[in-house]
Amino acid sequence: MPHAVEALLDAAFGADRHGRTAYRLRIGTSAIPRLSFAAFDDGELVGTLQSWPIALTAEGPVAESHPLIMVGPVAVLPERQKQGVGRALMDHMVAAADASGDDALMLIGDPEYYDRLFGFNADHTGGWDVPGPVERHRLLARLKSDRLHGRKGMLGPAETDPAALR
Numbered sequence: 001m002p003h004a005v006e007a008l009l010d011a012a013f014g015a016d017r018h019g020r021t022a023y024r025l026r027i028g029t030s031a032i033p034r035l036s037f038a039a040f041d042d043g044e045l046v047g048t049l050q051s052w053p054i055a056l057t058a059e060g061p062v063a064e065s066h067p068l069i070m071v072g073p074v075a076v077l078p079e080r081q082k083q084g085v086g087r088a089l090m091d092h093m094v095a096a097a098d099a100s101g102d103d104a105l106m107l108i109g110d111p112e113y114y115d116r117l118f119g120f121n122a123d124h125t126g127g128w129d130v131p132g133p134v135e136r137h138r139l140l141a142r143l144k145s146d147r148l149h150g151r152k153g154m155l156g157p158a159e160t161d162p163a164a165l166r
């Protein structure tokens, strides 16, 4: 199955996708099973969504690390796009995150899609740096508490015990 996911991501984003900023954000981490989903049609993988443990490390005399979850890539097979698969994957992920009390999700993506349908916006991401190029209006978050409001710092992989995330 990992091969099928990789092939789908190549089809949706191109094989050069590994240099993207979103990939650098979660280097060395493992996808969070309870927030990662796959869509099948007749046994064929048609969509995939993975979520990862990352952290915002705030500036200051003592570096503070605030955990959050990066969502993505979200990808649907090109010939199956615009048929509701991406929306179903995102709906499942958001419902699972809300059910387990995850209060801070972020992603890099189209605000026209992720804000309108799922409530991700750039309202509180202005102080966040990322390890690579990003269009600021595409750096989006869905925050259910105010603990990250006004925080400045660098996003990067979380050092997390994978057992804690299952």
Ligand SMILES: CC(C)(COP(=O)(O)OP(=O)(O)OC[C@H]1O[C@@H](n2cnc3c(N)ncnc32)[C@H](O)[C@@H]1OP(=O)(O)O)[C@@H](O)C(=O)NCCC(=O)NCCS
Binding pocket: 012, 013, 072, 073, 074, 075, 076, 077, 080, 081, 082, 083, 084, 085, 086, 087, 088, 108, 109, 110, 112, 113, 117
């Ligand atoms: C972006 C993507 C995941 C959306 O999945 P999808 O299955 O094609 O989308 P859906 O059919 O669920 O679309 C739901 C709605 O969003 C709209 N939509 C889809 N992609 C959109 C985009 N890039 N921008 C704005 N709206 C979009 C659809 O028109 C639809 O609107 P409606 O409900 O009003 O009719 C998919 O097109 C894809 O894999 N694209 C290539 C990879 C990519 O760009 N991933 C996102 C970055 S992580």
